[in-house]
């Protein structure tokens with residue numbers, strides 16, 4: 001397999017490229033001929049109605065499912081992930097919408113303990129691997145605040161609340177996602193204050209160059225954190241536009257199909 005590296009990449013480097021990416025479930029075309037590129041520095045909001053294919057896209061990129069046809073290119077190489085561990089090895093971390101899909105979720109302390117600092121993902125990028133002792137920026141503070149919401153290492157996973165599981169998954173993705181982070185409805189299960197912390201964390205990670213794809217229904221969140229918006233409709237890419245060049249009204253039009 002391929003090795004993930006932690007070298008800095010020039011802003012605008014293409015990290016992920018899909019070519020005619022397609023996934024059928026029997027007769028259901030969940031994703032249809034999707035061509036897109038994700039580059040370093042991108043914070044992309046992926047939006048669309050229920051059933052538009054957003055989760056299917058995230059699962060394909062994270063190796064949870066395999067495409068019916070089409071190509072996934074990661075850092076310039078064609079990849080065919082057989083399972084999520086292969087994607088994770090390359091530095092792709094995913095927060096799944098349906099946490100029941102995740103075979104195991106580390107409890108709070110396990111996010112931080114027993115890992116080599118040099119293998120830190122986004123945080124390694126943010127602070128530099130030699131600078132872990134001086135993690136005093138807002139990103140770390142946000143993560144610390146999110147961590148406070150997590151149960152202790154001794155808490156059985158089965159007794160974690162939906163919000164705790166979600167916060168754990170978000171923190172984990174930020175810690176280990178060194179090349180690409182995918183979040184599928186990351187704040188859907190969170191309370192108001194947890195949501196605010198999670199959004200701050202997303203903004204902090206985003207400002208440090210690790211490309212991020214966030215699936216969300218909440219256009220207020222989308223316009224706050226994303227610099228680019230991609231709309232899926234009925235399994236197809238409807239629009240791919242810079243946030244500054246559009247409005248929530250226009251995005252709703254693309255989501256419903258009123259605008260083409």
Ligand SMILES: Nc1ncnc2c1ncn2[C@@H]1O[C@H](COP(=O)(O)OP(=O)(O)O)[C@@H](O)[C@H]1O
Pocket residue numbers: 025028029030031048049050051052053054055056057
């Ligand atoms: N495992 C599956 N088996 C059959 N159909 C599926 C499966 N997963 C998703 N679909 C179908 O694929 C389409 C896209 O689903 P999904 O990617 O979950 O949409 P979104 O996340 O945008 O709501 C929907 O019509 C959905 O019913």
Ligand SMILES: [Mg+2]
Pocket residue numbers: 054055056097184
């Ligand atoms: Mg979904």
